[in-house]
Amino acid sequence: MNIGILGTGVVGQTLAAALAEKGHAVTIGTRDPAETMARETAKPPARVAYRDWQRANPSVQLATFADAARSADVVINATSGASAMSALESAGANALGDRILIDASNPLDFSKGMPPTLTVCNTDSLGEQIQKAFPRVRLVKTLNTVTANLMVNPGAVNEGDHTLFLCGNDADAKATVKRWIGEGFGWRDILDLGDVTASRGMEMYLPIWLRMWGAVGSPMFNVKLVR
């Protein structure tokens, strides 16, 4: 499958490496590929400069946001939340078309120090803003409630027995994504929280997730819904 990943950070790199390893044709989108390749230092929390990562992952292509979206069967928004909308605008509604867009981003605002706040919450969400700005896209919000290494390897925690949330307006797109990340990464417990407005809850979960990280001392954890 052709997969376009928007964002060259830790989430984009982790998803790209895992998907390429499984034989998918992965293209990472960035604003200016030449500028990204020229960058000599890592953008935290990434630990290596993109070009060094690229050298270690030669099967992954780097392209503009628009080209990454246009060639893809599925697009994944793996940008930092603060730059999500401008990345998608740079890709453009034509390139995005009516593709499935997996939105794994969180609208975290680190500009006011730690812990980060959210740029949007309570009566709106980034997921909803993206769906509204690109109404043809079939947005499925998921993966945003776990750390990148766990997104692609749920078995690393509690033998994979924990819960991933998912929401969106398009039932077919949700079923496809559920099957795809289930088979692709090994997620067994994926809970559909409803339409795209559930993005509010999924994004507002971040502050308690960050506190759990602090209490646990590692981001390699998740929650399991029990009833």
Next chain:
Amino acid sequence: MNIGILGTGVVGQTLAAALAEKGHAVTIGTRDPAETMARETAKPPARVAYRDWQRANPSVQLATFADAARSADVVINATSGASAMSALESAGANALGDRILIDASNPLDFSKGMPPTLTVCNTDSLGEQIQKAFPRVRLVKTLNTVTANLMVNPGAVNEGDHTLFLCGNDADAKATVKRWIGEGFGWRDILDLGDVTASRGMEMYLPIWLRMWGAVGSPMFNVKLVR
């Protein structure tokens, strides 16, 4: 132990009944006890009028907010979040003193329809507002992330194997509350999320909790942190 519970709703009733059954001397605080006893109908989501509940739970006392606080070893804020601050102001800083105040409330705003939004979030929280308004009180935020019946009976779900969160500025008060709800109700997995600012995350968890309720079809569920 003498326990003062602020709030005559479902949470207050459920906590009061469970604690009275365990032999504690429980006083429920309300703004105007005569008015509360005169009310003929239930305030939703309560199913029975307070006076009918009171008749079935004769060992529980009803008093003003101030009297309920003054006679208590531990005070529990079980009001709806929207009325929490006015209930505590009605109790007064003198009556509250330096008591442990378990804050089980959530700042839910139902006035704009369903699903409710939060009256405060992101850069502040109800827990912080209460601690700031009553600086002598030793506030411990907990119990607010599960439904009332589960607060007092965690064993009803997954044999009690799931996580309760807790935060606050006073380490001794947190240790006391942890031991007290552990021994009293059977909570085994209580995670300390840090100082009172963790109330933000614990309250902002409500929107995803409400969506989980919708997906599960019952509020008798919780999450278990797995690592």
